[in-house]
Amino acid sequence: MKETTDSIDTSPDTLTTMLRMAHSFKNWDNLIRLSDALYDLALSMFNGDPRGKSYLQKPLVYYLGFSSLMKGLSLQKKKLYQEALLSIENYKDLSLFSDGSEKSNNIVDNFKFFAEANRFSIHILSGDNRKLDDYAQFIQRYPSEILPGFITILEHATAHNIEVDEEIAPLLEFVLHSVDDEINSDKRSYYFTIFYLLAIYNFNNKRYQDAIDYNLKYLESSDKTNDDQHFKKATALHEQFRSHASTQQLERYNSILKNYLFGVIRDEEGFSLDRLIVRNS
Structure with a gap:
């Protein structure tokens, strides 16, 4: 760990909060810097430094594990897989x-499990196809790993242009079964990413109807949760492949957009979309 605690003078719990914020903003370089600082501070406490030790919200071992975990995730996002x-x-x-x-x-025990899962993930993302089947079986045994694991497999498939239909089939069944119940939870970003990657994966394999169906699911889900950023992303993707859409898919797409527009202007005083449609039909 390169960062010293002298440059970031704060408590382990404050550093933990700062790490979570840096992760939410995807600021990987700052996250690495904060991780180093937290690790050095926690290690110095373990070696006898009394600073704030009696006020820790968690056992000291947590901060050592969490700082290393977050640094590893940041390095993974930067594609520095060996590090x-x-x-x-x-x-x-x-x-x-x-x-x-x-x-x-x-x-x-928790960090031992995270280490096993993340080691699999890094091997897959770095292009090691030999681990793919083992990884798919691993995440099926642990429901908490299915969503992030599914994303890892799809990212690997799109990056290396390989087919993973057999590996993702049981994972897809889980996702489609649970999405309606969990789309309004803190897991929704996982579902958005999965539907987006499924669309890309199927486009790459020239399965255009499947790809558009997954993207429409992405569009509907982002509309349901009022997530404008993902809604715009799904709309842009649909427009790129509009020529491959069936009549039924185009009607479904137009219906989603119309419902979205009704929602946006519902509270506009003196404005009626129904009147406008009738006037121009």
């Missing part, structure tokens, strides 16, 4: 830093 694998070494076995309590031991 990301080295970060995993820092949290794959944190038993040395446990205080022996049940809470600390559970944290050690």
Whole structure:
């Protein structure tokens, strides 16, 4: 870890909050800097530095694991896969830093699991097809990993132009079954990304009808949650492949846009979209 705690003078819990904020803004370089600072501070506390130790909200082992995990994820996003694998070494076995309590031991076990999952993910993203089937089976055993794992497999497939129909079939069944219940939860960004990548994956394989259906699902889901950024992304993607859409798909697309427009102007005083449509029909 290169960053020293002298350059960022704050508590482990504040640094943890700052890390989460940097992650939400996808500021990978700053996230690496903050991760280094948190790791160095937590390690110095473990070695006897008393600063703020009595005020920690979590066992000390958590901050060592969390800082290493977040740094590894940032390096992965920057496609620095070998460096990301080295970060995993820092949290794959944190038993040395446990205080022996049940809470600390559970944290050690959690980070051991994260290390296994993220090692798989990095191998897949770096183009190692040999791990693909093992990874697909791994994420099926752990429901919490299905959504991020599905994204990793689709990113791998689109980046390396390979077919993964067999691997994603059981994952797709899970996603389509659960999306309506979870689209308004904090997991919705996973579903948006999955539908977008499924559209791209099927476009690349010239399965245009399937691709457009997935993109329409993406469009509907973003409309349902009032997510304008994803709605615009799905609209732009549809327009790129409009010539491949069936009559039924075009009607569905136009219906989504009309409903969206009704929602936008519903509260506009003195304006009636129905009158405008009738006047111009």
